[in-house]
Amino acid sequence: MSTKLIYFAWVRERIGKPEEDVELPSGIETVADLLRWLKSRGEEYENALQYPDVIRVAINQEHVGHREKIAGAREIALFPPMTGG
């Protein structure tokens, strides 16, 4: 099953695309696993996810922590800390 990844702000700019569909390899169970795997996909990902701790994540449009399981996620968004308001 493919998962939609969406990127915002400087995460989007550094990766170079707003979204993509990916086939997650087996063994990717949590948000932290996903970030580690993405980071290994190339220079642009390495650049965007250099400091994974600062990356905020939403699964199906709700904030989650990095230990959250991603099973069943249709849409996972990665973005920097928010600056609205």
Next chain:
Amino acid sequence: MAGAVVPAVRIQREDFDVAAEIASLTKGRADIGAVVTFSGLCRDEQGALSALELEHYPGMAEAEIGRIAAEATDRWPLQGLTVIHRHGKIAPGENIVLVVAASSHRQAAFEAANFLMDYLKSRAPFWKKEHRADGSEGGWVEAKEADDRATDRWKKQGE
């Protein structure tokens, strides 16, 4: 009464009219004793900024602000609540965000508006990019730790 209020949440490119938003909450009612409004504006620092560009996560922006607004109506006895957040390019002096909280008494309205703004700052999926007056790229506005601390003070014991 508490919880019966359905907050109005709007994410829009267009500007809003503060007076019209207050009027739409209070019109035809005699039970509201207090209306607190907060408007956030795009601020220039010494003429260096030409605009802020607000990127948002469509769908989640509405959902997340809706969740924050619903928590506010659970925690305070509000009679009306409107939250509007703009996106797109916004020039210095223009409106960015509006919170209107209506209640019988002022304390609930003040606190709910304050709570809403703290949570909007740290949890609503919006990101500001600066455009500089000299035409150069200003970069992304960095999140402030003080905003996270401001949010933490609303956490209940044990959270």
